[in-house]
Amino acid sequence: MVDLILLEDEPTLREEIAEFLESRGYEATCAASMAEFEQRFDPGRHRVAIIDIGLPDGNGLQLIERLRATGLGLGIVVFSARGTSTDKIAGLDVGADHYLGKGCDLDELASTLSALAKRLDLRPRERWRLEVGARRLHAPSAPPVTLSQQDAAVLHCLMQQAGTVVGHQEINRALGAQARDDEQQRLDAQMSRLRRKIQDDCGQILPVKMLRNRGYCFYSPAEIQD
Template sequence: MIDVILLEDEPVLRQELGEFLDEEGYRATRTASLAEFEQHFQAHRHHLAVIDIGLPDGSGLQLIQRLRQSGHPLGIVIFSAKGTTADKIGGLDIGADHYLSKGCDLEELSATLAALARRMELRQEKTLWQLEVGPRRLLTPNAVHIPLSQQDMLVLHSLMQQAGNNVSREQIVQDLGADFMHYDQRRLDSQMRRLRRKVETLSGQPLPIKTLRNSGYCFYERSRVCG
């Protein structure tokens, strides 16, 4: 995975952005202030950064200037509520690669990071996730076995046997053995949130499932399903 460091002081937005980046296949380090950024930033590991510029302990622009002066090969995207032309010009002049307003769709942020990663010739690590149906467990790339409930196993089976493809909510619900017309969609969302938390807590790795807004999910890394 490509490591991204996120600097956003607003807690709800920081959580939303962090989860979105995880779902997009990045390993996101979340920070809330300049001090936390300085504490957690590792030049050898973090290749991309998403930085707010209005922070409680200083300016994100000054941080970007310091990063550029240090010579670190870091792709920087400003993600700010300040969206005037003057703001954008100032951010780009000081060293940011891209400047996005917080009102933009997150898919634009995803596309911007992907383009930046391509330009920097960054590559996602090839990993393999293995679903073991018989014992109902998930083997992560770092060799951690995650025990699964029957429902979790069925959801992962539906997604991992079509890894790389978009799987509709209707297909997943059918694979769960339920009637889609009478199924409460919030149950699937809640189950997915719990499953993501469980996998990351036990293995330290985000579950590589991308949420397709209002349509379904996609397991986006290499996988194997076995008995």
């Protein structure tokens, strides 16, 4: 879907927001300070920024001003505990597209991001395609990768529900595996091997996110062929 960067200094909230966004199909890069944002922000990749205002090393409004001065077509959403009318006006005046208070429901944040993506015409990435019978995965603009039966079964399970979180038990049922105490560790190990294989064979990063204690999400548009 859309690559975004999240700037939030409070660790628990940052993790909660990132996991929520990833469950909605976003690829989220996290930063805890303005300095870390500057290090991790990739203008060729990140198309939306979610920015807190009160930060340990400065004011997020100054960062927004700098971003707007570059002329990048970046979507910017302020997500801040500072929620007075004066704060909101200041944020919008320096170039934020939207200004949300931290007391809002995360579904409101998701709706705001969806509306922003449509307005800015942030088109989704090219589709990944899985050939089930031939056990081949086609990454965008890359040669196909031949898969093992087990890897093909895992990807089939994830790609047919692209954009949603698929739990460990459901993936194990797709594999025909019996429930075991170490099922999560075994799936994590398999997914790590599969990521390495895809990157080694076709140079692409497999768009699968692990959400701790919940499962996995294939976060790019996907197509499945028999």
